[in-house]
Amino acid sequence: MKPLVCATKPRKAQYRAALPHAGYHAITQLQQKTPVKVITTNIDLLHESAGTQDVLHLHGQIDQMSCTQCLHYWHIAERDFTDEPCPACGNQLSKPGIVFFGEPAPEYETLYQIANSLTEDDIFVVVGTSLNVVDPIFIIRSMQRLPRIVMIDPNIPASARQFGAQCIALSAQEGICNWIASLDLI
Numbered sequence: 722m723k724p725l726v727c728a729t730k731p732r733k734a735q736y737r738a739a740l741p742h743a744g745y746h747a748i749t750q751l752q753q754k755t756p757v758k759v760i761t762t763n764i765d766l767l768h769e770s771a772g773t774q775d776v777l778h779l780h781g782q783i784d785q786m787s788c789t790q791c792l793h794y795w796h797i798a799e800r801d802f803t804d805e806p807c808p809a810c811g812n813q814l815s816k817p818g819i820v821f822f823g824e825p826a827p828e829y830e831t832l833y834q835i836a837n838s839l840t841e842d843d844i845f846v847v848v849g850t851s852l853n854v855v856d857p858i859f860i861i862r863s864m865q866r867l868p869r870i871v872m873i874d875p876n877i878p879a880s881a882r883q884f885g886a887q888c889i890a891l892s893a894q895e896g897i898c899n900w901i902a903s904l905d906l907i
C-alpha cells in the first residue's frame with residue numbers, strides 16, 4: 722500500500738492549488754434556488770470549495786483515508802495521506818480514501834438509488850462525457866423514462882441524441898453556465 726500513498730502525494734498538493742471555475746459557482750447559485758444533487762467522479766473538492774452542498778463522490782475524495790480491512794473512511798482534511806492506523810478497527814494498513822482502478826466503488830450503489838428515485842419533475846444533467854469510467858450512454862439509457870436529460874460536452878457522442886437528450890456541445894464551464902442561465906432562476 723505504501724507505494725500508492727507516495728504516488729498520490731504530489732497530486733494532493735496539485736489538487737489543493739486548484740480553484741473552481743465559474744461553472745462550479747453557477748451550480749452553487751442554482752442550488753440556492755432549487756434542490757440540486759451533485760454526483761461526481763472527481764476526487765478533488767472543487768464543488769465544496771465553490772460552496773456546493775450535497776456532493777456525492779463516486780470515486781472517493783482527496784481529504785479521506787480508508788481502511789483496507791473494515792472499509793471505514795475518515796477525514797484527514799488538509800493533511801497529507803499518511804500510514805496512520807484505522808481509527809475504527811486499528812488495522813495498520815490504510816490507504817487514501819479514493820477508488821483505484823480495479824477496486825470496488827461502493828458509492829455507485831448510491832448513484833443507482835438516486836437514479837431510481839428520480840421523477841418527471843427532475844432534470845438529469847451529464848457534464849463531461851469524456852469519462853471513461855462512467856458510460857454516459859449507459860446512464861442515459863437507464864434514464865430514458867425521464868423527460869429531461871441534458872448532456873454538456875464539446876464531444877457529445879452522436880448516439881446521445883437518439884436517446885432524446887438535450888445536447889450542449891460546449892466545455893463544462895461554458896456549457897453549465899449557459900444552461901443554468903437559460904433556466905432563468907438566478
Ligand SMILES: [Zn+2]
Nearest residue numbers: 788791807810
Ligand atoms: Zn478499519
